[in-house]
Amino acid sequence: MSGKLSHFDESGQAHMVDVGAKVATRREAVAGAFVELNEAVLAALPQNPKGNPLEVARFAGIQAAKRTSELIPMCHPLALSFVDVQATVVAGGVEITATAATVAGTGVEMEAMTAAAVAALTVYDMTKALDKGIRIREVVLLSKTGGKSGEYRRADSRQ
Numbered sequence: 505m506s507g508k509l510s511h512f513d514e515s516g517q518a519h520m521v522d523v524g525a526k527v528a529t530r531r532e533a534v535a536g537a538f539v540e541l542n543e544a545v546l547a548a549l550p551q552n553p554k555g556n557p558l559e560v561a562r563f564a565g566i567q568a569a570k571r572t573s574e575l576i577p578m579c580h581p582l583a584l585s586f587v588d589v590q591a592t593v594v595a596g597g598v599e600i601t602a603t604a605a606t607v608a609g610t611g612v613e614m615e616a617m618t619a620a621a622v623a624a625l626t627v628y629d630m631t632k633a634l635d636k637g638i639r640i641r642e643v644v645l646l647s648k649t650g651g652k653s654g655e656y657r658r659a660d661s662r663q
Contacts, residue, residue: 531650532586532605535616537624539598540639545631546593557630558591558598565589565623569604569615579614582606587615589623598627601646611651617643 549557566587573581586605591598602619604612624640631638647657 528607528609529650530605530607531611531648532603533611533613533616533648534601534603534646535613535620535644536602536646537600537620537643538641539600539624539627540641541597541627541631542635542637545634545638546597548634549593549631552630554630557627558593560630561591561598561600561623561626562589564626565600565602565619568622569602569619572615572618575618576614580608580610582608582610582612582615584612584615587619589619591623591627598624600624600627611648611653613645613648616648617645 554560566589568575569587569589570584573579584604584606586603588603590601592601600620600623602616602623604615604619606612606615621640621643624643628638628640644658645656647655649655
């Protein structure tokens with residue numbers, strides 16, 4: 505850890521980091537989220553009158569990754585070369601895994617995490633009529649490659 509937050513200048517004001525001098529390399533990040541659903545909601549997923557919640561969540565996550573810089577003030581707009589979102593029914597809920605990749609001078613961690621978070625929120629939106637107590641938890645960076653800081657893999661990662 506560098507001991508310094510890069511989005512703050514010497515006087516403590518937030519600013520966008522200048523990545524213009526950074527070398528463009530392939531960068532990839534994978535993030536995850538978990539939507540905790542009760543058994544009744546899980547059983548009702550295929551019969552949702554709004555459509556398939558998992559497919560809608562996938563598309564929402566992909567769209568969110570592409571719009572991350574519009575949501576997170578200091579994120580750079582990136583030309584993403586790849587985005588994938590998977591929503592899988594598992595014991596106790598839906599596991600979301602989002603992958604984002606680019607060739608750029610800055611990473612795609614925020615794009616992957618935004619995709620996972622918005623996909624999870626979409627599962628909630630699509631199923632909230634059945635249970636208002638749905639919980640979204642564990643929005644985390646699972647891994648990343650590329651860039652100056654190199655590789656990262658979460659110790660308790662499912663990957």
